[in-house]
Amino acid sequence: MTDTNENYVNGEWVPAATGETVDVVNPANPDEVVARYQQSGTEAATDAVEAAADAASDWADTPGPDRGAVLRDAGAILDDRKDELTDQLVAEEGKARPEAAGEVQRAIDIFYYFAEKARDLGGSLKSASGRDTSLYTVEEPVGVAALITPWNYPIAIPAWKLAPALATGNSVVLKPASAAPGPAVALAEALDEAGLPDGVLNLVTGPGSSVGSTFVEHDAVDAVSFTGSSEVGEMVYDQATDAGKRAQMEMGGKNPTVVGASADPAEAAEIVANGGFGTTGQSCTACSRAVVHEDVYDEFVDELVARAEAIDIGPGSDAEMGPQVSESERDGTLEYIGIAEDEGATLAAGGGVPAEYDEGYFVEPTVFTDVEPDYRIAQEEVFGPVVAVIEVEDFDEGLAVANDVEYGLSASVVTDDHTEAKRFLSEAEAGVVKVNEKTTGLELHVPFGGFKRSSSETWREQGDAGIDFYTISKTVYDNY
Template structure:
């Protein structure tokens, strides 16, 4: 049954001023309509921004523990509805039931985490040079934030932008990606039931052009964006040119280095989890396995052996779901052709699976290429599908050089039994996240997250206590008595 959603503006569930709507469909069965949404336009965004501005002063003056209590109640509501949300996410974005359930739980945990963080936003007391001065800092809300989020983590990323903003006393307008906006809108249903004051948080379902309107709006004080590097660069330039603060987390070409002393089977398991999990549709997905020549052949055999048994199909029953759209599927298949044209060897996968259960769904096989040169397009460009390029190297120095030979620098990992090698990798790799004996995907919510180079604007980090910094301004007070 198709669900009908509305925009949430100034505490009310409303349609679009355009009167138009759009539908989302199930990527495992594209003829199946999942939900209907208002096709918001600039006027809708204007109303939401105005509501956020009008609510900003009162929300900033609301004590932190009271703001946290609302987030805590919302977390409980989300937790109670976790199975429903999981099914919605699977139907609209295509993740497996287990992957969608994990993402929903992460959103719940994020709301609980920032509910507690809201208690500690009082600033710091410092020692003054003179005897008659109280010297301290205050953390104050930045104002109004525009939040623009992608389709690949449709509830977790909105949660990790929205929760710290609200905890900090900043009001917000969220525009989720139109391929899978439902889980994000569900966050606002929970906040509404939890007693969030009118106008404090607003959501509009709209195209990218309305997002551009929000970024350029003079009453938006801060812009947080997650998405492609090409769009993120434009978002950042537009925001900072008018004096707003901006943070953008963007693409990745994430490597896993497999050292000479690594267990090939264990390394293959790590790479497969990072490369094929969530159908490769993660900015932190492993797309390059950089493997020492001593273990290369055995590693390739183990990686193929890990890829081939993966059961593909609708996410509510199988190991790997579809890609989110026909465009994403075609992009992945195009890169398969590009890799072959560049001389890489297809070790497994590379096509659409055949069988009745796949129907017209956007399914693709987990794919491994070998004989990949570090300069090949498959080794340099973000694919955003379940494709791993294996690059053979002669020593650790070459491995790190290849890992760093990328415009991106988001997540990177090394598989090794030698802690000296691990420490060298941590010191030398150019990435915002460095992991040892672990897949490139997967993040702890209480530590900072972000990239370097073209993966990030390198301004503010998200998540953890550092995630609050973007939504607050520091005022230093000299109180002489």
């Protein structure tokens, strides 16, 4: 019998008033129900916001080192449960086990990092014009933060929003994605066990149309942080800003890797394959376009196809690449594969469902060649293991093609030409730019965010930038 997980509101685990639940299945074996969660409505969401509002003042007044101690203890609890949480992530999201283990470790590291950052919170002393005046700034919490998180990194992204919010003294309401909410529930369990005061964190599972909208629109919510698709994120941003709230949106990507004439084709193909097929392509920073100089194009394609065909596909528990998270995600990827073929692209590898895994949500690593920059496969986010290869005559054309999309999250260049590398870093229209490295993979202590439709371009996440979003400055003139 599958256990039913409850919402976490005001320090207690409680069922939703709707009386409804939703099952999460194993994407590698959809007949297996992994867990059951509350299908909450507006009442549960409202209760969560009110609990957070009631707890906000006391938590804001808690000294930073004490807040950090709770995060540190929670990180240790997560560390003790690492194997269990890795298995949970594999079962709910489908990610390959090494990738899942890395994501759990990242969440642990984030909690430890912000536990220490909580000690350094404060402000700055300035020189006053008068002799008898102390002039300084203090950083105060914004208040109640609403966090809406996606399924593709179901423990890391909630952690990198939640940890800085709590470290800086905010209370929180959290809505994890319905496809894989379990890892976020585990974060709440760890914080509860670590002694987080009642009401400081409140977690409610359910649809965005009821839970998410209530969080965004409630008068007691002061800030909204969202990660997900551009279409949804833009609606959330409008809702939040229309209500006068601070808003931070990180959204989709159509990330390029430009391969220069000086690049080693085998090295470039390895970088693109890792960026495009890792996490089953279900990353907002995944490489979905390889923009390749004509001098190395043919050899690069051969190398990339070989790597795609060599990837071991299967359940995430024992394979190199797992399934997509749901039937709808798999079908969306297959639809884009059909669109690419209809547009005239050449299917060079993959393109279908592996015969031995037709019961799960699997898609073969797929490579398209002969792709024109204006094809939909080269313009729209697929969010699956599909790489479109575009041939260009020179570096200038490659850079122009890389920038000619409505997204701007992550971009990389593979080159031995230092001038090309420097130009790319300066001219690529992306919030994350890399040289001779895959588009995926982020350090936790530096800002993360995109340009154009990849971001609201308001606030960055992670590191000190994450702290900035959850705090507001007060300037103090103390005359004595």
